[in-house]
Structure formats: C-alpha cells, structure tokens
Amino acid sequence: MKKWQEERNYRRVRSEGGEVIANIITVDGMDVEVPEDVYLAYAQADRRERYIMEEQSSGKLLSLEQMEEDALLPDYVGAETAPSAETEALEREELRNLAEQKQILLLALLSLKDTDRELINALFFDGASTREYAQRMGVSQRAVIKRRDRILRDLKGWVVLVPLMIIVGTFLGGVAAWTMLDMSFRDVMAVAAGFGYYSLSSMLINQLADVSLGSMALISNMVRELVTLLFAPLFARVFGGLGPLSAAGAASDTCLPAIIRTSGERNTILGIFSGMVLTIAVPIFVTSIFAWL
Numbered sequence: 222m223k224k225w226q227e228e229r230n231y232r233r234v235r236s237e238g239g240e241v242i243a244n245i246i247t248v249d250g251m252d253v254e255v256p257e258d259v260y261l262a263y264a265q266a267d268r269r270e271r272y273i274m275e276e277q278s279s280g281k282l283l284s285l286e287q288m289e290e291d292a293l294l295p296d297y298v299g300a301e302t303a304p305s306a307e308t309e310a311l312e313r314e315e316l317r318n319l320a321e322q323k324q325i326l327l328l329a330l331l332s333l334k335d336t337d338r339e340l341i342n343a344l345f346f347d348g349a350s351t352r353e354y355a356q357r358m359g360v361s362q363r364a365v366i367k368r369r370d371r372i373l374r375d376l377k378g379w380v381v382l383v384p385l386m387i388i389v390g391t392f393l394g395g396v397a398a399w400t401m402l403d404m405s406f407r408d409v410m411a412v413a414a415g416f417g418y419y420s421l422s423s424m425l426i427n428q429l430a431d432v433s434l435g436s437m438a439l440i441s442n443m444v445r446e447l448v449t450l451l452f453a454p455l456f457a458r459v460f461g462g463l464g465p466l467s468a469a470g471a472a473s474d475t476c477l478p479a480i481i482r483t484s485g486e487r488n489t490i491l492g493i494f495s496g497m498v499l500t501i502a503v504p505i506f507v508t509s510i511f512a513w514l
Contacts, residue, residue: 337372383491384498387467391416407514408434414506415442416499417470429511446472450479457483466492471499
C-alpha cells in the first residue's frame with residue numbers, strides 16, 4: 222500500500238469475498254458511513270488535491286492520461302518545470318480551496334435527499350447532460366434544470382444557516398433568562414456566548430470580568446452539555462435530527478456519540494461543522510460583548 226493510501230481519511234470495508242459492504246470517511250477521528258456516490262465524490266476531490274501537491278513538490282508534469290483515468294479534470298497542460306512565484310502562490314491558494322471544498326462537498330452531499338443527491342451526482346460527477354438525465358428519468362429537460370437550480374440555490378446558504386440559527390436561538394434564550402435574573406444584560410449575554418464551550422468561555426470571562434461570573438459561565442455551559450447528553454433522544458423526537466446538535470452548540474464534539482445515535486449520519490457531519498463554527502465564534506462574541514455593552 223502506498224503512503225498516501227495509508228494517510229487518507231477514507232476507505233472501503235470489504236467482505237471476505239471482496240464485496241464492498243461499507244464506505245467510510247473519518248471526520249475528526251470519528252468513522253462515518255456514507256453512501257457510494259458521496260464516497261466517490263469525496264475521493265475524487267482528494268485525488269485532485271493530491272495530484273496538485275505532488276506536482277508542486279516535484280515540479281514535474283502531470284500525466285493527462287493518468288488524470289483522465291482517475292476521473293480528474295485537467296485545468297492546465299504543459300506547466301513549466303520551474304514555475305514562477307506567482308504560479309506557486311496560485312497553486313497554494315488552490316490547495317487551500319480544495320481542502321475546504323472537500324469538507325463542504327461532503328457536508329452538502331450528505332445533507333441532500335437521496336433523489337436530489339442522485340441528480341447532482343449524475344450531472345456534476347457522471348458527466349450526464351440535463352437532456353440525458355431527463356430522458357433517463359422520463360421527465361422534461363426544463364423540469365430537470367429547475368430542480369437542479371433549486372438544489373444549488375438551497376445549498377448555498379444551508380450549511381451556514383444551522384450555526385447561525387443556533388447563535389440566534391442562544392441569545393434569544395439569554396434575553397429570556399435576563400428578564401428573570403437579577404443580572405446585567407451584558408453579563409447574561411456574555412455567559413450565553415459560551416455556546417456550550419465551558420472551558421474557553423469561563424477563562425475569557427474570568428479575565429474580562431471576575432471569577433464569580435466566570436464560574437457561572439463554566440456551570441451554565443457544562444449544564445448545556447449535560448442536558449444534551451441526557452435528553453438527545455427527546456430533542457430528536459420533538460425537534461427532529463437538528464435538535465440534539467442545536468442543543469449541543471460548540472460542544473458537539475463531546476456530544477458526538479449522542480448526536481450519531483439520535484440524528485443520523487447526515488446531521489452528524491453537520492454537527493461537526495456547526496461545532497467548529499461556534500468554537501471560533503465564542504472568543505469573538507465574548508470579547509465583543511464586554512467591549513461594546
């Protein structure tokens with residue numbers, strides 16, 4: 222097995238007879254089983270990123286035939302063996318974009334319904350035209366185009382919408398708590414801005430305010446995580462698959478086992494992404510609240 226095959230974060234599980242029984246992608250140390258089309262799309266993006274890295278390190282030309290064999294679209298042919306500084310900068314930027322696109326691609330494909338994912342896979346990965354897909358499905362080409370445009374339009378803001386709504390919901394809960402507590406509005410909002418990340422939020426509030434408020438942030442955000450772990454099945458039953466990961470907030474990593482059991486594989490990947498966004502948001506919101514309120 223080659224080195225890159227050992228280091229990659231995706232694999233197929235086969236039976237003793239060699240039949241593929243599961244497609245696995247490892248995300249933040251957790252193995253997530255994904256459908257065949259999602260696995261193939263993710264593997265294609267990873268291979269393209271690897272080709273660019275190999276070219277950048279070796280300065281050699283890529284084999285067009287090999288790229289076509291691996292289902293990669295060549296963006297350039299005849300690159301110089303000694304690329305300019307501008308070319309190297311563009312390649313580094315493309316590598317960063319490809320890494321981000323792999324995660325977004327995985328998240329987006331898993332978020333789609335099976336029928337919608339089949340359409341996107343056919344048009345963008347299998348190379349089928351809208352006319353060919355329409356004939357295959359027995360519908361009009363106009364209907365396929367409208368459906369394709371709707372899916373792409375929905376995907377643009379859908380991924381970011383979940384952590385954004387968690388932030389809004391958390392602060393609305395903070396406002397409700399402020400009306401019932403004998404505390405300043407600033408202090409309540411600062412505690413709420415922990416989003417379940419009790420260690421970082423309590424440390425920041427200790428530095429920006431005092432130890433008592435930091436202790437309150439520690440306890441309240443620990444309770445948020447504990448409530449998620451205990452009542453994840455109830456949240457999923459009442460609010461759907463997004464319920465547990467919304468309750469977890471930035472603590473979705475530690476609550477991941479509960480989210481996997483109750484929300485399913487699609488919402489598990491979304492929970493990881495949402496937790497990353499909220500983790501980054503904690504210091505931004507906490508420091509901003511003490512600076513502006």
